[in-house]
Amino acid sequence: MTAIEADLRRGNFRIGDRVQLTDPKGRMHTITLEAGKEFHTHRGFIRHDDLIGAPDGSTLTNTVGIEYLAIRPLLADYVMSMPRGAAVVYPKDAGQIVMMGDIFPGAVVVEAGVGSGALSMSLLRAVGESGRVLSFERRTDFATIAQANARAFFGSDHPAWTVTVGDLVESLPAAVEPGTVDRVVLDMLAPWECLDAVGDALIPGGLLICYVATATQLSRVAEAMRDHGGFTEPHAWESMVRDWHLEGLAVRPVHRMHGHTGFLITTRRLAPGVTPPLRKRRPGRGYDADAAEEWTAEDLGERVPSDKRVRRTARSIGDGPRLP
Numbered sequence: 001m002t003a004i005e006a007d008l009r010r011g012n013f014r015i016g017d018r019v020q021l022t023d024p025k026g027r028m029h030t031i032t033l034e035a036g037k038e039f040h041t042h043r044g045f046i047r048h049d050d051l052i053g054a055p056d057g058s059t060l061t062n063t064v065g066i067e068y069l070a071i072r073p074l075l076a077d078y079v080m081s082m083p084r085g086a087a088v089v090y091p092k093d094a095g096q097i098v099m100m101g102d103i104f105p106g107a108v109v110v111e112a113g114v115g116s117g118a119l120s121m122s123l124l125r126a127v128g129e130s131g132r133v134l135s136f137e138r139r140t141d142f143a144t145i146a147q148a149n150a151r152a153f154f155g156s157d158h159p160a161w162t163v164t165v166g167d168l169v170e171s172l173p174a175a176v177e178p179g180t181v182d183r184v185v186l187d188m189l190a191p192w193e194c195l196d197a198v199g200d201a202l203i204p205g206g207l208l209i210c211y212v213a214t215a216t217q218l219s220r221v222a223e224a225m226r227d228h229g230g231f232t233e234p235h236a237w238e239s240m241v242r243d244w245h246l247e248g249l250a251v252r253p254v255h256r257m258h259g260h261t262g263f264l265i266t267t268r269r270l271a272p273g274v275t276p277p278l279r280k281r282r283p284g285r286g287y288d289a290d291a292a293e294e295w296t297a298e299d300l301g302e303r304v305p306s307d308k309r310v311r312r313t314a315r316s317i318g319d320g321p322r323l324p
């Protein structure tokens with residue numbers, strides 16, 4: 001497959017290739033080349049035949065003289081323009097997941113849910129032909145869209161990919177032997193519901209990475225990882241990418257950016273029977289909507305100065321700051 005993908009990405013444009021067309025205003029359209037077909041806009045059209053056989057990265061003019069750049073889309077371009085069932089993991093987060101999730105060639109990776117298949121494609125590229133990506137998706141319609149998207153991108157069904165329609169918790173134990181999965185990647189509403197099944201499937205030292213959209217999900221999954229008892233202390237972060245405008249002397253960040261996509265959290269599977277080492281810091285109280293008591297500053301991880309320290313500070317201020 002790796003060789004086939006390399007072949008797909010190289011050489012002059014062929015029938016069946018996806019080509020990204022960019023007009024002088026930067027507007028992009030993606031077409032799939034077919035003999036005899038035309039790509040029309042409200043100002044002129046392009047003949048596919050004029051592109052077939054042309055080198056990747058060519059320019060051509062349409063029937064009214066508008067110039068277009070024609071280039072093969074990258075995976076990052078493709079996932080942003082392909083048909084969607086569910087919301088996709090953006091390329092900036094997929095890059096983080098592959099690196100921080102330590103997805104390596106030959107790895108056995110479990111993924112849920114599949115959604116539109118955007119993240120699956122990055123995982124497949126990272127594990128390569130010798131690896132396995134076992135993806136689980138509750139919804140048949142989403143699984144079908146994802147498989148069609150991946151097939152269109154890789155040119156055929158990727159040999160490392162298996163998609164199972166079903167709930168991860170119910171389907172995973174039947175799909176893998178306990179302790180045989182290297183990495184688990186969860187992008188779903190309630191990853192905390194899957195921790196027992198994931199913990200059983202992972203090899204000792206295996207890694208779980210979850211992508212969640214909200215802070216409340218992040219908090220809940222972090223607490224569930226701790227409560228499970230078989231995982232290391234979780235690590236959470238988010239990434240923000242700000243594009244830059246590059247024009248003459250106007251070199252500056254763009255005015256608009258994606259301020260938020262999601263949070264990532266990782267943890268490692270401990271060996272069977274091993275409990276996590278004691279944390280040095282006292283863990284904060286977990287979120288309990290029904291709890292009657294008030295939240296305290298300590299619950300939220302704030303450092304609260306001792307009464308003695310506050311008294312000392314108050315004394316040192318005396319009558320308060322004096323104006324010069």
Ligand SMILES: C[S@@+](CC[C@H](N)C(=O)[O-])C[C@H]1O[C@@H](n2cnc3c(N)ncnc32)[C@H](O)[C@@H]1O
Nearest residue numbers: 086089113115116117118119137138167168188
């Ligand atoms: C946001 S989408 C995933 C998008 C995907 N990562 C992508 O990049 O295209 C979340 C998916 O998880 C599926 N899902 C939620 N809980 C699940 C579970 N327990 N087992 C399997 N699939 C689940 C949903 O049906 C939905 O399609």
